[in-house]
Amino acid sequence: MPQLRQDPTTKEWVIIAAERSKRPHLFMKAEPPIEKPTYKEDCPFCPGNEHFTPHETLAYRSGGPANSKGWWVRTIPNKFPALAAEGSLERKEEKGFFRMMDGVGIHEVVIESPIHNQILPLMEDKQVEEILLAYRERYLALREDSRIKLIIIFKNHGEAAGTSLDHSHSQLVGTAVVPSNIRKKLEEATRYYDDHGRCVYCDSIQEELHSKKRLVMDTEKFVVLQPFASRFPFETWIIPKEHQASFGLISVEDSKKFAKVLKETLFRLYSKLNDPAYNFVVHTSPIKDEQEDYYHWHLQIIPRLTTPAGFEMGSGIYINVSFPEETAQFLRDA
Numbered sequence: 001m002p003q004l005r006q007d008p009t010t011k012e013w014v015i016i017a018a019e020r021s022k023r024p025h026l027f028m029k030a031e032p033p034i035e036k037p038t039y040k041e042d043c044p045f046c047p048g049n050e051h052f053t054p055h056e057t058l059a060y061r062s063g064g065p066a067n068s069k070g071w072w073v074r075t076i077p078n079k080f081p082a083l084a085a086e087g088s089l090e091r092k093e094e095k096g097f098f099r100m101m102d103g104v105g106i107h108e109v110v111i112e113s114p115i116h117n118q119i120l121p122l123m124e125d126k127q128v129e130e131i132l133l134a135y136r137e138r139y140l141a142l143r144e145d146s147r148i149k150l151i152i153i154f155k156n157h158g159e160a161a162g163t164s165l166d167h168s169h170s171q172l173v174g175t176a177v178v179p180s181n182i183r184k185k186l187e188e189a190t191r192y193y194d195d196h197g198r199c200v201y202c203d204s205i206q207e208e209l210h211s212k213k214r215l216v217m218d219t220e221k222f223v224v225l226q227p228f229a230s231r232f233p234f235e236t237w238i239i240p241k242e243h244q245a246s247f248g249l250i251s252v253e254d255s256k257k258f259a260k261v262l263k264e265t266l267f268r269l270y271s272k273l274n275d276p277a278y279n280f281v282v283h284t285s286p287i288k289d290e291q292e293d294y295y296h297w298h299l300q301i302i303p304r305l306t307t308p309a310g311f312e313m314g315s316g317i318y319i320n321v322s323f324p325e326e327t328a329q330f331l332r333d334a
Contacts, residue, residue, distance in 0.1 A: 007229040010188050013317050014229040020321045024330035027233055027272040027305045027322070029069075036117035036166055043212075044079075045167035047071070047114040054079055057108060058138055060130055073130045074111045075138055081107035082173060089147060089176055106142055106174040110134055116167050119275075121158070121266035125259070132259040135282075139174055139248050145285055148174035150182065150286045158277025160304040161222050184205055186285070186295060193294035201296030202243055209215045212329045216268070222261045226331075233305045233322040234273070234331070235304070236265060239298040244330035246290035247282050262299065269303060269334035277304040288304050 003016040044052035047069040054077040061071040077085075091101045096121025112120060112131050120128060135153050142151050155170035156163040192200040208215055208225045216236060217224035223239050240262055244250065248256065268275060284297040312318050 005229040007227065008192075010206060012229070012230050013319060015319045016323060017319050017321050018323075020319075022233070022321050024322065024327045025223050027273055027276070027303075029276060031274075033275040035087045038117050039114050040116050040167075043116055043165065043167050044109045045165060045169060050074075056098045057141070058134060060134065062070055069114075072114060072127065074114075075134055076109050076111070078109050078171065080109040081105075081177065083107050098315075101176075101234075104176045105146055105254055106123075106145065106148060106172070108138060108142075108172045110138070110172065111169045112170060114170045119168050119270075120155075121263060121270040123263065125263065128263045129256045129259040132255045132262070133252065135170075135172070135225060136247075136250060136252070136255050142172065142174040143248055144173065146286065147176050148176050150178050151237050151248075151284065153282040154160060157279070158275075160277035161279045163277075182286070185283075186289070189294045189296075199243055199296050201239060201298065205239055205241065211318065216265065216328050216331045217261065219257070219261055220316075221257045224261060224265050226328040228324065230320055230322075230324040230327075231318035232302050234269065234303045234327045235320075235324070236269070236278075236301040236302075236331075237298050238262060238265060238301075239296065243293070245285040245292050245295040247284040248287075248290060249297075265301065265331075268331045269301070272330060272334050273303065273305070278302060279304070 002018050005014050005016060006012070007014065037112050039046050041333055050067045050069070055067055056074050056076050058075040059066065059071040060073045060319060079207065083103045084105060087104040089104060090103065091099055095177060105298030110131065113123065113127060113160050129324040139151055139153065142148055151174045153170065208223065209218065214226045215223070216226065216235060221241055223241060224236060226234065227234055240254070242279050269278065278301055280299055280301045282297065282299050283287045284290065306321065308318065
């Protein structure tokens with residue numbers, strides 16, 4: 001019998017299609033990961049090719065001048081940005097009906113390693129820590145721009161996830177508007193807080209820790225789980241146990257602990273599913289709401305194992321062909 005499950009954080013419905021359900025091991029890629037070189041002469045992210053990229057905004061390096069070799073994590077403006085640093089925030093209307101404004105924002109790339117074929121789940125713990133510290137440092141820098149209302153950190157891994165370059169990287173985008181889907185999540189979180197006086201994400205953590213059915217990992221500072229109303233097979237969340245509305249509030253020490261949990265979670269997916277394509281995104285409050293009690297930042301990982309089709313696009317209801325209880329156990333056993 002199929003199940004309709006409602007996400008308590010958004011009130012959106014998901015179909016768990018029992019008749020179509022696949023055992024967790026059947027999601028493993030049939031072909032092994034393609035072996036890639038450690039260096040590519042024409043890759044703009046490889047060391048020695050810094051002249052192919054815009055000037056860096058941050059680099060952790062052992063010495064030498066900016067925009068040269070010797071770095072181990074490097075952030076740069078995106079050469080083909082979705083949003084531009086210059087422009088006006090004025091909203092205009094065409095014939096008094098269609099609204100528009102300049103595409104103002106900031107779009108940066110975090111080059112995660114100088115080694116072309118190194119991927120995040122197989123990096124040394126220290127390297128992943130440095131990547132997370134770069135996220136934190138650039139988040140705090142972008143937050144100082146008064147035009148920026150929301151900062152999204154995300155990573156695309158693999159062709160099916162929309163990656164444009166093999167060299168491991170992630171991105172930060174600061175926008176001058178807060179999109180409606182983010183506002184909806186905030187509104188639902190606010191409604192729950194007004195009704196109960198508590199954060200819906202904090203309550204969700206406690207429920208998952210109690211049931212343990214969808215729990216993947218439980219650490220001192222973070223919980224890794226597959227949500228009750230998962231929209232995708234193996235959808236995984238990493239949530240801090242301490243209530244924080246914004247990723248920008250994370251401490252340096254907690255960033256390092258977060259890095260270890262993120263690496264281990266990605267390694268479980270890598271080893272059990274044969275290096276699947278995935279996206280991850282850090283969901284965080286708008287900058288003006290960073291000190292509020294109703295929202296709770298978290299990282300969402302979406303392995304690209306299925307493709308949303310016409311029903312999902314027409315209804316907004318996703319069909320998940322796996323039970324999160326089963327996929328969570330599969331990862332716990334990794």
